[in-house]
Amino acid sequence: MNGNKDHNPLLEKIFEIIHNSPDKQITFAEYMDLCLYDSDYGYYNSEKIIIGNQGDFFTSPSLSTDFGELLAIQLEEFWQTLGKPSSFQLVEMGAGNGNLALTIINYILSHYPNFAHSLEYIIIEKSKALKTKQQNLLTNKFGNLIKLKWCDLDSMSDNSITGCFFSNELIDAMSVHLITFKQKQLQEIYLTENNSQLLTKYDSLSTNEIVNYFDTLSITFESETYPENYQTEVNLNCLQWLKQVFTKLKQGYLLTIDYGYNAQKYYHPQRSQGTLKCYYNHRHHDNPYVNIGSQDITSHVNFTALEKYGKFLGLSNLGYTKQALFLMNLGLGDRLNELSNGKISLTKILQRRQELHNLINPEGLGNFGVLLQGKNLIFRQSETSWQGFIN
């Protein structure tokens, strides 16, 4: 199962990091971060990263412009509910190849000129390669039409954002700690090296934050309910990220779209192998120790953790729905209906119908979670509803 360093410079680098670490081991979270984001050889910095039909995986924005256009309708409503401030920031986090930004900005420019005037579009992107792609795509096109910039979350001033932080499939791409329940206790999975072989090893938890995490979620591991060798993931990075977003947001919204479960479902005893998945050449499998640096590694999002930690920080939970309902509320149904009145060819109608259905497929993208959180919103929540979240 384990990687061999022959001809893999990333694996050599990982071995070096393991050797230089005090215990000659690194957590799975550190390993996953290197596999995905190493500045030289990580998957998201490689030539191989193509999001869409030509790549290892596709996302809603890579299917058609419908997702971004419908999302833009919701974003404009956020601007309105904040009282149409003359300076409003949209902060897209993890913008992939930049397609979603392209669609949203195009739609805002053509449908909401007043909103466009107030808008500053900010992108936060961890991958250097993708950031360059995004800049090539967007800078020339919109340079003079809209305020557009790239930033790091760390370097943003506190309370500097009035507007909306949002992401699509960001959190599933963050590295996670791998945890296992063995001999009646929680242990963590680490990576070590022996004879140029990457090996996994169990040891005590690397941080007490993992214990606090499960306490906060009221998840208790007991041998009566959880099977021996139960394995799951803990995304501590997203809690750190949430805290940073909270600190930077002065007033407005945080909108998170991703695949995931609530905590009870995520940590259900029957989900005994967790949610970690790898994507390589259009196929998914569950071995993160092969194709090192050439495959995507993801895990589901625990929406309860975002809600609970968000509330603890001071974010209000404004709504949670599924992508299918969210997009239908924003007008996807009208787009489907319009196909029957249109003057387009049957082939085009069928293609468009398929694109729209893919976005709301209950066994696929339609089942994604959409979570809306807010900070310092002065209106009473009961008096306001957001189009995408109408029940």
Ligand SMILES: C[S@@+](CC[C@H](N)C(=O)[O-])C[C@H]1O[C@@H](n2cnc3c(N)ncnc32)[C@H](O)[C@@H]1O
């Ligand atoms: C699965 S891709 C999704 C891309 C895009 N949002 C889409 O829907 O097509 C994940 C994206 O998040 C970026 N990313 C991961 N962790 C990040 C972080 N902590 N901050 C900013 N970007 C991050 C990745 O580099 C990549 O652009």
